[in-house]
Amino acid sequence: MSSAALLEHVLSRRSSDLVMSTDSLHDSLHAHLAHWGLRSFSSDADYFAWQRAALSVADLKQLAEQVERKRSGARQDEIAFYDVTAQPQILPVLYSQRYEYFMEIGHRVASRIASAGTVLDFGCGVGILTTFYARQYPETQFVGVDRSPGSIAVAHARARELGLRNVCFECRDVDVEALQGSYEHIIATHALVQSEQDLGIPSRSWTTFERVRDEPQQATFERRTGIDVRLDRLSAVLNPSGRMMLFEKTRQLARRVPFQRALARRGLQLVESPELIRYCLVEEVADDGPFYVVEKESLRSFAWDEAPEPDEGMPFDRSLLQSAPQDLQDSDMPLYENHWPSAQRAWESLVGRLVEQEETRRESDGRQLHVELGTADGLVYLYCANTFDQRQLILVEGRRKGMLDSYYREILSS
Ligand SMILES: C[S@@+](CC[C@H](N)C(=O)[O-])C[C@H]1O[C@@H](n2cnc3c(N)ncnc32)[C@H](O)[C@@H]1O
The missing domain is CATH 3.40.50.150 (Vaccinia Virus protein VP39)
Incomplete structure (x- = not known):
């Protein structure tokens, strides 16, 4: 052999x-x-x-x-x-x-x-x-x-x-x-x-x-x-x-x-x-x-990883977003939604972001909370982030802005 x-x-x-x-x-x-x-x-x-x-x-x-x-x-x-x-x-x-x-x-x-x-x-x-x-x-x-x-x-x-x-x-x-x-x-x-x-x-x-x-x-x-x-x-x-x-x-x-x-x-x-x-x-x-x-004594060790885990959030691509189909016109379904840490990257990538309302404040449990409502690339978005790694980005068509307005108020009052 x-x-x-x-x-x-x-x-x-x-x-x-x-x-x-x-x-x-x-x-x-x-x-x-x-x-x-x-x-x-x-x-x-x-x-x-x-x-x-x-x-x-x-x-x-x-x-x-x-x-x-x-x-x-x-x-x-x-x-x-x-x-x-x-x-x-x-x-x-x-x-x-x-x-x-x-x-x-x-x-x-x-x-x-x-x-x-x-x-x-x-x-x-x-x-x-x-x-x-x-x-x-x-x-x-x-x-x-x-x-x-x-x-x-x-x-x-x-x-x-x-x-x-x-x-x-x-x-x-x-x-x-x-x-x-x-x-x-x-x-x-x-x-x-x-x-x-x-x-x-x-x-x-x-x-x-x-x-x-x-x-x-x-x-x-x-x-x-x-x-x-x-x-x-x-x-x-x-x-x-x-x-x-x-x-x-x-x-x-x-x-x-x-x-x-x-x-x-x-x-x-x-x-x-x-x-x-x-x-x-x-x-x-x-x-x-x-x-x-x-x-304690190791010749070969791995670096400690302090980054969030890879998640299941959809990457944001404006060209792939379409208007809600006719049969969903009355539903509350957003065009894009991400509840994972990757929502931060998606929010950062929004083109021509224009903030309409925003608030950053400290919650009773010590976490810092940021909520932001604005427009980008012809759409309306709501972004919410806090210091315990929660992230949320929602995008809707302009005519559905009311939905995100009330969500914005809801987050701040809860
Ligand atoms: C969830 S059980 C896990 C048992 C086992 N290690 C396993 O994997 O199935 C946790 C155990 O840790 C013990 N424990 C927690 N703190 C301890 C301490 N300070 N000293 C000794 N035992 C402790 C508890 O009494 C309990 O039995």
Whole structure:
């Protein structure tokens, strides 16, 4: 066999091994989730039928109350919520809602653990994924840490039942107490940024997506969301040549930028291009992440991206716009509409823009809002932008100006 043919043979073997190992990882993960009593549903109706059969009215009431209390963001309420979710009748039903999440995250993390001797899973919950990783890598020592006593009790019991000798669980609140030891890998998935309602940090002004490098503002974000203490404590137990795998709800630019800066401030560098992950939950599709792999000492790192994601907004091209067809003459359908960050580029490209009315003001939540009504190239436009990356551009024919007039007033009065 020639050397080129040999190389091709080796490469094709390698890629088929990879496909096989990814497939077998998926199969093992499905089997593992089934062991935990989790089920995958292709329809929401089937899920809710199971939920009604498996949970009593009292269970559902208790859960609804805990979800409501958790919204306050108070530490005790969050712990109480996770304790309730660990109850044996509730666990499989509630966690089945996240079946696809476990599949997406479980295989990504597991396929990157291979060479690690010690792994910490911060905020491991009941240990569904931690026990999966431990089953996959019997030679690796895993530690799962969580502040919910109910979750840790379940994690202990499951690990014992599975006969796992390479995993232990600690009940510890990392906001309150430092971690012990030194780890080659640290995993934190949906655990570091618990403040789901936090808006993040605003852009410099409504005209840009750029964030000022403002240390006090960054520090306030980190303190408000609690990631300052959590990241410091995790970094302190990360082996100098170790890596962290992180997946949080930080997809919006206003949260992504300060989260990334928090990692960079602690000397963590990207070693893979961050990956956005989409998965289905019950009644909802989650666009989440990004999934980050970071290291302190890396020979080759990727630059942090602080730009908005490519979006689905239509590029603006005046020559392609036509008048509304006869049958739509009375409808409110605009000639052009864009609700994505790319609306800013479209607005900038309007030819002969003539502003008729505009207002820029600060809203009660601190965001700067700009609304503008004007004409361009024989059309009437309404542009709206704010410092939390929302953009909107609407163009109509001149005779429909009244529609945008009232929309303009509506935005300013809401
Ligand atoms: C949404 S669950 C995620 C569980 C698991 N990582 C997963 O991916 O399924 C978040 C977990 O983080 C834990 N947690 C949040 N803040 C924590 C802290 N400061 N110290 C320890 N555990 C924490 C919660 O108790 C909860 O079990």
